[in-house]
Amino acid sequence: MYPRASVDIDGVLSRFVESFIRKANELRPGIFPPNYVHRVWHFEDSGIPGVDKKFVNSVWEVIKADPFFWANEEPYEENVRALRGFIWDERVEVFYITARMATGGVSALEQTIRWLGGQALMNARTSVIPVSGPEAKKQLMELLQIQDSLDDYAPTVRGCDTIVGHRAYLLKQPWNQAERESEALLVVGSVEEYLNKVMEDR
Numbered sequence: 001m002y003p004r005a006s007v008d009i010d011g012v013l014s015r016f017v018e019s020f021i022r023k024a025n026e027l028r029p030g031i032f033p034p035n036y037v038h039r040v041w042h043f044e045d046s047g048i049p050g051v052d053k054k055f056v057n058s059v060w061e062v063i064k065a066d067p068f069f070w071a072n073e074e075p076y077e078e079n080v081r082a083l084r085g086f087i088w089d090e091r092v093e094v095f096y097i098t099a100r101m102a103t104g105g106v107s108a109l110e111q112t113i114r115w116l117g118g119q120a121l122m123n124a125r126t127s128v129i130p131v132s133g134p135e136a137k138k139q140l141m142e143l144l145q146i147q148d149s150l151d152d153y154a155p156t157v158r159g160c161d162t163i164v165g166h167r168a169y170l171l172k173q174p175w176n177q178a179e180r181e182s183e184a185l186l187v188v189g190s191v192e193e194y195l196n197k198v199m200e201d202r
């Protein structure tokens with residue numbers, strides 16, 4: 001069996017935060033300033049006037065009506081490039097496990113396959129698995145015997161970190177700084193660094 005590694009999509013390969021902010025600014029022009037840096041997980045905790053739970057929910061309603069929301073995200077070019085080379089060069093099975101939901105009547109699986117295909121991030125050693133919530137990721141890592149995982153959401157990394165024989169890495173992003181400082185999680189600064197760890201961990 002080939003070694004198995006998992007790579008999260010939103011916040012790791014694709015720029016979810018920018019897409020969300022674009023939708024928010026379409027709904028209420030200028031609500032997020034152009035120089036905004038996202039330093040918390042929940043948008044309602046950002047301290048931006050008018051960005052409360054109610055507004056965030058209304059942005060999600062707009063997102064959930066857009067059949068291209070996930071398919072249209074911009075990539076983190078450097079991270080995508082590193083992974084693209086890896087999936088073609090290395091005999092490692094890569095799993096994209098995502099908690100995305102269907103939007104505009106188009107499933108998360110369909111949009112994600114379109115996006116990954118467009119970035120040349122799919123081949124015969126890759127799989128896409130949509131799950132109902134981030135909690136399900138840990139169970140899948142165990143079931144599929146995935147040895148390494150990368151995610152930008154600290155609670156997911158914290159959960160996966162408890163799996164015996166599994167190494168869960170947190171991708172350094174502005175929105176997980178608090179957890180990076182207060183918890184002993186494995187942290188990487190890029191997908192390239194993660195993939196080097198995957199090969200070292202074998």
Ligand SMILES: [Mg+2]
Pocket residue numbers: 008009010011012151152153
């Ligand atoms: Mg993510």
